[in-house]
Amino acid sequence: MTRLLILLMVLSSIAAHAASPNLLIIQTDEHNFRTLGCYRETLPKDQALIWGNDAIVETPAIDSLAARGVICTSFYATSPVCTPSRAAFFSGRYPQNTGSYQNDRPLNSDVVTFAEVLRRDGYATGYAGKWHLDGPGKPQWAPQRQFGFEDNRFMFNRGHWKKFELTADGPRVAATNQKGQPNYNLDGADEETFSTDWLADRAMDFIREHADEPFCYHLSLPDPHGPNTVRSPYDEMYMDRAIRAPMTFSMSKQNPKWAAANGNNNVGKFNAASMARYFGMVRLIDDNIAEILATLRELDLIDNTVIVFTSDHGDLCYEHGRLNKGNAFEGSAKVPMIIAAPGIIPAGTQVDQALGTVDFTPTILELLGKTAPENVEGRDASGLLTGKSDLKWDDVTFLRSASNTRGWVAAVSDRYKLVVSVADVPWLFDLKLDPDELQNHRELEENVEVVKQLAAALLKYGETSRDPQLAGGELVEQLNALAGQ
Structure with missing residues (x-):
């Protein structure tokens, strides 16, 4: 083989990689959008600082993604509970048509995800973190049905574990009770074993391994979902802040009946320390994203990687006297959606039209120049994100409770x-x-x-x-x- 032919083959490979941008998705769990600086900047002061003027989480890495691409200010969980929202996100179909219309319901085996589309097109695909689409298994590492994520060794089906480790038999939860059963305790978790750090390391390992080919990787972080605990020093980082209850905290009696406080969501007392630890979880997520971005820059991949930051649903964080999610209030249903796509989406773009998790699959595939499966029900919003001036758009998205x-x-x-x-x-x-x-x-x-x-x-x-x-x-x-x- 001549040197010229080898050179041409190398150049062809480089051109093919450039024509097929990498895709990195970072998805958090139960994340209130107001904890992100880039979202606070889109809000009036009284909405941006609902926990007080000093209750601010610094998120420079996530904010940098918004500055490099698009921030969607009205992006909603199609059903604001883990399983149905994720089902819509990965399939582009409404939850009732995926099998996963409520928590712990398995995704139908015939669902074609965006990852499967990219895998068939030659992408290396992988996943680390919480999946919540394979039924009740917990933690259930590496579900047998991969849905396009070929390397799913570090995918676990359910749980909000705080400490992981690698063993000769594979990954496992490293915090256990006296009977050896996994639990949510910290058990001395550090920067190598705490869930957010450990999973981010798996993402960076994958990126390094597949740096010379198109890849799609999904990093699904179980935080800042409760329990509100985080490793040192993030557990104390916001304890000295003046954190107060939101203005609506004491107004739960005014809630519509579909949002009445009940069960575990019935908050009798505001817990500032718990919110401080929630903020600490968010800050740790941002610090790990900074490391991931540094890895992409080191490998000269930052400009050929579409990076998505989002969450499956929100957390009311004491608004309306509630915690958690499951209703149509903004804190529960509205989620972050940030996409940095150099050369595809203009930097500094803001999209205010209403979108839902069901719209993600057709939109991201179009941005990557791929064809979505025929049975997707979500809308391709790529024209909104890229600024097409002649686009006709119906500004409405649909939400539903997690039930049939x-x-x-x-x-x-x-x-x-x-x-x-x-x-x-x-x-x-x-x-x-x-x-x-x-x-x-x-x-x-x-x-x-x-x-x-x-x-x-x-x-x-x-x-x-x-x-x-x-x-x-x-x-x-x-x-x-x-x-x-």
């Missing part, structure tokens, strides 16, 4: 949110006039057309997506009345 029995459904635009449920009257939130979501604006005369349009959109969604919550019954009756049908 009738609970609640919602239609959300950048400004308005209509929620209909079996538990209460229909609610319309005006996120511009009432960002704290305390008032029902449905009966105001100026909102008649808005309500009609959102109700009609929900009815159409119910038909096209075959949502069993909208297969007749009370919710459809409410929507027909609101839409004037």
Whole structure:
């Protein structure tokens, strides 16, 4: 083989790699968007600093991703619970059509994920961290069904473990009780064994191993989901901050019935120390992302890697007297979505239109120049992200409770949110006039057309997506009345 032929082959390989950008997704769990500096910058002060003027988490690495690409300010979990939101994210289909419409329900085996599309196109694919789409197994390392993630050695199905280790038999949870059963204790976890650090190291190992070929890697961090514990020094890093309860904390009696505080979410007392540790988890995530970005720069991959930062759903963090998720309030349903894609998405882009996790798969595949599976139901939002001026876009996305029995459904635009449920009257939130979501604006005369349009959109969604919550019954009756049908 001549030197010229070898050179041509090398150049061809380099060109092919450049034409197929790498994809790195960093997904957190139960993450309140207000803990990120880049999101606080998009909000008025009273919304950015709901836990007090001094209760600020510094997130320079995540903020740098937003500066290099796009920040989506109205991105929602299609169903604000782990399993159904992830099902929509990976498949581009509504949760009710994936098998994973509520927690611990396994993803249908015929689902084709964005990772499978890229694997078939020659990408090296891998995954580390929480999966939550293979049923009730816990932790269940390396599920047999890979869904396109060829290297899933470090994928575990369920749990919010705090300490991991590598053994001759593979990865395992390194914190155990007296019977040897894994638990969520820290057990002296450090910068090599704490979950966030350990999983980020696995991502960097994969990137180094596949630096000379197109790759897709998904890093799924179990934090900042509870328990709110984190390794030193992050456990004390925010303890001296003046952290207070959000303004809506004591107003839980005003919550719509679909968001009534109950069970483990019923917060009787604000815990500033717990919030300080939540902030510490977020800061540790950001510090690890800084290391990952440094690795990409070291390998000269930073400009040929599309980097996504997002979460599966939010955490109310004491807003409306609640913790956790599962309802249509902003803190529960709105999640970060940041995409840095040099040469594809202009730096400093902000998209305010409403999007959902169901829109991710068709959007990311289009950005990478790939074809999405035919049965995706989400929308390709790549035109919004890349700034196409002639794009026609219907500013509404749809949310649903994590169930196939009738609970609640919602239609959300950048400004308005209509929620209909079996538990209460229909609610319309005006996120511009009432960002704290305390008032029902449905009966105001100026909102008649808005309500009609959102109700009609929900009815159409119910038909096209075959949502069993909208297969007749009370919710459809409410929507027909609101839409004037």
